C-alpha cells in the first residue's frame with residue numbers, strides 16, 4: 608500500500624499509464640487476441656533460449672504492477688448471491704457499472720475467476736443482516752466481468768470504495784478495494800491506494816467504471832478446463848471431483864454443473880460451475896448447489 612504525501616500528485620501520469628495498459632489488454636482480449644500478446648513473449652523466450660541467453664522472466668504485461676491487496680474490513684459476509692446486478696429499478700443511488708477483465712501475470716485472461724463484491728448503499732450503510740449490495744460472479748472465458756450497482760455512499764473514516772475478493776480457480780484469494788478518482792477523501796483515507804483507482808466516466812445520469820485485475824497466477828485464456836482437456840498454460844490441475852460418484856465438498860475444488868458432493872451427510876448437485884470458496888458450503892449457496 609502506498610500513501611503518498613498528496614495522493615492526487617502524479618495521478619494524471621499514473622492514470623495515463625494504467626489506461627494505456629488497460630486499453631491494450633482490453634483491446635486484445637475483446638479481439639480475442641490476448642494470446643498474440645503472450646505469443647510474442649513466448650516467441651521471444653524461445654528465441655532467447657535458442658540463442659543460449661537467459662530467457663526473460665514473466666512477460667511484462669503488468670509493468671510489475673499486480674493488483675494490490677487491501678484489508679477486508681469488517682463488513683465482508685460469505686455466501687453472497689450469484690449475481691452481476693446488485694440493484695433493482697427502485698434502488699436509490701447513482702447508477703454505476705464496473706467492468707473489466709481478470710488477467711494473470713502472464714497477460715492471459717483468467718476464465719472462471721470468482722469476483723465477490725460488497726459495498727455500502729448510497730447512504731454509506733452495509734447490509735449486515737442480508738445481502739443487499741453483495742454478489743459474486745465468475746469471469747467469462749475472455750476474463751471479462753461486469754457489475755451493475757450504484758455509486759457507494761460515504762461513511763465515517765473512509766473514502767468512497769467498493770470491496771472485492773478475486774480468486775482464480777484453485778488459487779489464493781486476492782482481497783482488495785476499488786476507488787473513485789476525484790474524491791476529496793482520497794487525500795485523507797490512509798487505506799486508499801491510487802493503484803486501485805478505477806477509470807470512471809459519466810454516462811447520462813450514471814457512471815461507467817473500469818478496472819482490470821492482474822492476479823499473481825498464470826492465466827489460461829481458455830474456459831474452465833475439463834479434467835481431460837490439455838491446457839498447457841494451466842498453473843495446476845484442478846482437484847478431481849468428477850469420478851462419477853459423490854465426494855465430500857472441499858474448499859478450492861473446481862466444481863462443474865452436475866457434480867455431486869456430500870456435505871454434513873447431505874447430498875447436493877452442482878447447478879453452476881464454480882470454484883468452492885470458504886463460506887460457500889452447499890447449504891449456504893442455493894444458487895450453486897441443489898439438494899438431491
Ligand SMILES: [Fe+2]
Nearest residue numbers: 680682768770
Ligand atoms: Fe468498506
